[in-house]
Amino acid sequence: MIALLRFVILGFIALTVVYVSLSLYSRAVRRGKLEREWDQDIRQGxxxxxxxxxxxxxxxxxxxxxxxxxxxxxxxxxGAIIYITNYM
Known part of the structure; x- marks a missing residue:
């Protein structure tokens, strides 16, 4: 049971790092696109x-x-892998 808890905690930490990285990267890409759109089209305001x-x-x-x-x-x-491996 301790091994499962450790796996869940480490998995959550790893997924959080992936989530934050993806969020920051996608936001930076979108910011660049918005700035290019402003430079090309709008130029007022x-x-x-x-x-x-x-x-x-x-x-x-x-x-x-x-x-x-x-x-x-x-x-x-x-969860599906664990279920299939243990109960099917």
């Missing part, structure tokens, strides 16, 4: 406000997908 609003919209749309992809899917796969 406040650039920082445009980028900030774009990132707020992006964060709202991406967070749920990242949580699903990073935490839920691997947990279900590992």
């Amino acid at each position: 406040d650039r920082a406000a445009f980028v900030r609003e774009g990132l707020e919209e992006y964060d709202a749309s991406l967070r749920r997908k990242l949580i699903l992809g990073v935490y839920v899917v691997p947990t279900i796969v590992v």
Whole structure:
């Protein structure tokens, strides 16, 4: 039981590192795209406000997908493997 607990804790830590890394990387890529869009198309108003609003919209749309992809899917796969290995 201790081995399972250790596996779960280390897995959660590893998945958290992956989640934070993906979140920061995707946010940086989106920021670059918004800044390029501003430079090419708009050029009037406040650039920082445009980028900030774009990132707020992006964060709202991406967070749920990242949580699903990073935490839920691997947990279900590992649970299924353990179940199949032990009970089938």
